[in-house]
Amino acid sequence: MATIMKGILGGFSGKVGTVVGFNWRGKDVIRSRPKPSSKPPTDKQKxxxxxxxxxxxxxQPLKSVQxxxxxxxxxVKSRVNQAVAYTINEAVEVIxxxxxxxxxxxxxxxxxxxxxxxxxxxxxxxxxxxxSWEDNSIQGNASDTDLVNLVCYCPETETFELFLLLAQRSDLTATVTLPDVYVGKTVETWAYFNNQDQEKACNSPYLGTFTIT
Known part of the structure; x- marks a missing residue:
C-alpha cells in the first residue's frame, strides 16, 4: 500500500488498471487490486x-452517534470500526x-x-x-448540564428511534412518545449521557425490553 503525496496525478477513487485508489483518514492511498480467491470460504469464514x-x-443508523x-x-480504527468490533466480539451469540x-x-x-x-x-x-435517574452531578467528571439521550430499537421493523438531547442530568426525568407504528411491538432500549461540548459520553446502559401499548 502506498500514500499519494499530491503528485502529478493527485488522489483518485476507484479502480485504475491493477490498482485501487481511495481516501483513508484524510490520506489518498493506492494499493494493488486484490485477487479473487478460488477457494470456497470455510464454515468459520462464512x-x-x-x-x-x-x-x-x-x-448503520447509529453511525452519527458512534x-x-x-x-x-x-x-488506527475509527470509532465506527471500534463499535463494529466490540459488537461482533461481545454482543453476538450463535444459535x-x-x-x-x-x-x-x-x-x-x-x-x-x-x-x-x-x-x-x-x-x-x-x-x-x-x-428517571438520580442526581450524581458531583461525582467524578459528571456535570449537571450533561445531556440525556434515549435509544429505542424495534427488532420486528429493524428500525431505531433516537431521542437526543432530551434533558440535562440535573432534570432527573425525561419522557418520550413513540410513533403509533410501534404499538403492539417490542422495543429494546438504551440511554446515554454526553457532555455539552459533545466530546465525551458514558457507556450506555441497557434499560430492557418493552411492549409498546
Missing amino acids: LQQMKFKLVVGFL QLFFGTRSG NDLPELVYNKVLITRGDLAGFQNVALTNQTGGVLSL
Missing part, C-alpha cells in the same frame, strides 16, 4: 461474514449456526463520562416511555 453483515446492518461517542479517536444480537450486551456509546445512577425506564399507555 459465520464471520454473517456476523459482520448482521452487526454492520444493525449499527462517530462522536464510541471509544477514542486514537489508533443453531446463525448469529444473533444479544441486546443487553450492546453498547450504543462507550466512553469515560460518569454514567447514570439508579436509572429506570417505565412503559405507559399511548407509546409513552418515562426515564
Whole structure:
C-alpha cells in the first residue's frame, strides 16, 4: 500500500488498471487490486461474514452517534470500526449456526463520562416511555448540564428511534412518545449521557425490553 503525496496525478477513487485508489483518514492511498480467491470460504469464514453483515446492518443508523461517542479517536480504527468490533466480539451469540444480537450486551456509546445512577425506564399507555435517574452531578467528571439521550430499537421493523438531547442530568426525568407504528411491538432500549461540548459520553446502559401499548 502506498500514500499519494499530491503528485502529478493527485488522489483518485476507484479502480485504475491493477490498482485501487481511495481516501483513508484524510490520506489518498493506492494499493494493488486484490485477487479473487478460488477457494470456497470455510464454515468459520462464512459465520464471520454473517456476523459482520448482521452487526454492520444493525449499527448503520447509529453511525452519527458512534462517530462522536464510541471509544477514542486514537489508533488506527475509527470509532465506527471500534463499535463494529466490540459488537461482533461481545454482543453476538450463535444459535443453531446463525448469529444473533444479544441486546443487553450492546453498547450504543462507550466512553469515560460518569454514567447514570439508579436509572429506570417505565412503559405507559399511548407509546409513552418515562426515564428517571438520580442526581450524581458531583461525582467524578459528571456535570449537571450533561445531556440525556434515549435509544429505542424495534427488532420486528429493524428500525431505531433516537431521542437526543432530551434533558440535562440535573432534570432527573425525561419522557418520550413513540410513533403509533410501534404499538403492539417490542422495543429494546438504551440511554446515554454526553457532555455539552459533545466530546465525551458514558457507556450506555441497557434499560430492557418493552411492549409498546
